[in-house]
Amino acid sequence: MSVAIAAGQQPDPDDIVEAVSQHVVLRQHGAGQLRGACPFCGSSMFRVRPSHGTFHCFGCGEGGDAAAFTARFDRP
Numbered sequence: 001m002s003v004a005i006a007a008g009q010q011p012d013p014d015d016i017v018e019a020v021s022q023h024v025v026l027r028q029h030g031a032g033q034l035r036g037a038c039p040f041c042g043s044s045m046f047r048v049r050p051s052h053g054t055f056h057c058f059g060c061g062e063g064g065d066a067a068a069f070t071a072r073f074d075r076p
Contacts, residue, residue, distance in 0.1 A: 019070050024046065033047050035047055038062070046058075
């Protein structure tokens with residue numbers, strides 16, 4: 001399963017899948033998890049847990065909720 005958001009569509013600030021899908025192609029990874037390439041370090045160990053509303057990269061250690069993910073892209 002791949003998740004994608006239409007170009008120009010704004011993600012719901014509380015929906016981790018919508019926020020991450022703006023930058024990462026996600027695929028199903030086991031029960032209740034999605035995976036993709038980390039947009040911060042390129043690692044393939046990037047996971048999203050929709051039921052918890054969180055993301056985590058086991059490569060670089062970035063993680064948090066939808067607001068934290070979105071804010072990461074706003075950093076200079």
